Amino acid sequence: KRVAILISGGGSNMLALVRDMGPDHPARPVLVAANDPAAGGLARAAGLGIATAAVDHRPFGKDRAAFEAALSARLEAARPDIICLAGFMRILTPGFISRWEGRMLNIHPSLLPKYRGLHTHARAIEAGDAEHGCSVHEVTAELDGGPVLGQARVPVLPGDTPDDLAARVLEKEHLLYPAVLRRFAMGDRRPIQL
Ligand code: GRF
Secondary structure, three states: OEEEEEEOOOOHHHHHHHHHOOOOOOOEEEEEEEOOOOOHHHHHHHHOOOOEEEOOOHHHOOOHHHHHHHHHHHHHHHOOOEEEEOOOOOOOOHHHHHHHOOOEEEEEOOOOOOOOOOOHHHHHHHOOOOEEEEEEEEOOOOOOOOOEEEEEEEEOOOOOOHHHHHHHHHHHHHHHHHHHHHHHHOOOOOOEEO
């Protein structure tokens, strides 16, 4: 299986996925694309010999469809079987999502269906939750709403700042996402709990 990974920033999740895709893995990375040419993950991917693409969303302004057409051109050229959103911070239109439905995954830093959207760690602390975590789900037109393929849990500790909690969750993301992708690439959609 051919995997394209979309990032917006440092790409730590992308790295975890790429490092797990060794010779024994049913999939291999064929493209790392970012909506920001300055995304640190692009240089990290290039350093690992993976093809990269930078499609800056800013010149397209509010025209999401035009940005996605430019991104799709680079994606189609890589002929991916699976797309992994990994720290990708752009909302995708239903048109783009339907093109890849059933073959596009995302990792979200909360125990879905709780805390869809942004600032999930601060919201969990604010709510006084004892537990928090991350979820890998299939991407559908509903933001952070598709079938959950895996979750990992962490405790919320007294005195946690959002950054403390984010760091604890991120460590689990780097374990969960590769585990889910391995299974998904073999056609197995049974959920994983870490
Ligand atoms: C992190 O906040 C992570 O929780 C979320 O995307 C952000 C950046 O991740 N999934 P990465 O280091 O770019 O993978």
